[in-house]
Amino acid sequence: MNINYITPLKSHKPLKLPNRLIYGNGSQFRMVDLSIGRYIGKIKITPTELKKSKFYQNDKPIKSLYINDLWIVPFFRKKNAGSDFIKFAKHLSKKNGCEGRIYTLAYNYDNPGKAPHKFWRKQGFASASQKENQILDFIIENNIEVPPDMCQGTMMYI
Numbered sequence: 001m002n003i004n005y006i007t008p009l010k011s012h013k014p015l016k017l018p019n020r021l022i023y024g025n026g027s028q029f030r031m032v033d034l035s036i037g038r039y040i041g042k043i044k045i046t047p048t049e050l051k052k053s054k055f056y057q058n059d060k061p062i063k064s065l066y067i068n069d070l071w072i073v074p075f076f077r078k079k080n081a082g083s084d085f086i087k088f089a090k091h092l093s094k095k096n097g098c099e100g101r102i103y104t105l106a107y108n109y110d111n112p113g114k115a116p117h118k119f120w121r122k123q124g125f126a127s128a129s130q131k132e133n134q135i136l137d138f139i140i141e142n143n144i145e146v147p148p149d150m151c152q153g154t155m156m157y158i
């Protein structure tokens with residue numbers, strides 16, 4: 001009688017999962033905290049061709065990754081989830097042929113009075129207007145609120 005004996009698998013270390021996991025379909029992504037099983041936030045992106053951009057000063061069309069939507073659950077804000085999404089968006093920009101370029105409209109549709117500009121500026125984004133960049137740097141340094149005229153929405157690029 002033949003006995004097939006299968007060698008037991010070598011014991012492997014358990015797979016270490018990251019605390020934060022991002023998953024999605026190529027244009028919309030969600031982040032979850034696996035350690036507590038909670039939804040953290042979402043990002044939506046669209047690789048876009050810009051014919052002429054004051055910021056990039058391109059004479060031929062170039063691609064940049066547009067962030068349509070970035071939203072973090074209020075409980076998880078100021079815990080680096082937004083920054084983690086931006087790191088991920090930089091990767092997506094390269095993957096989508098945008099060579100690291102990203103842009104967005106800095107505007108808090110959730111709460112128009114609470115402008116997210118300082119967040120974008122801290123991630124390295126800039127407006128095409130040097131004056132607006134100086135204002136943002138000044139208000140970050142001096143812990144001042146974003147001026148109301150900029151709260152209407154500012155295009156910011158990287």
Ligand SMILES: CC(C)(COP(=O)(O)OP(=O)(O)OC[C@H]1O[C@@H](n2cnc3c(N)ncnc32)[C@H](O)[C@@H]1OP(=O)(O)O)[C@@H](O)C(=O)NCCC(=O)NCCS
Pocket residue numbers: 069070071072073076077078079080081082083084104105106107108109110114115116117118119122
């Ligand atoms: C804006 C938003 C995405 C930031 O996400 P977050 O996870 O809270 O940001 P992080 O924790 O990664 O913050 C990174 C830095 O930006 C600062 N920051 C984040 N949001 C800020 C805000 N609204 N105002 C000022 N600074 C802000 C943080 O204090 C932190 O600064 P530090 O590096 O000096 O400590 C999040 O607050 C949000 O979802 N807001 C509502 C929707 C929105 O405005 N989305 C953007 C649409 S353009």
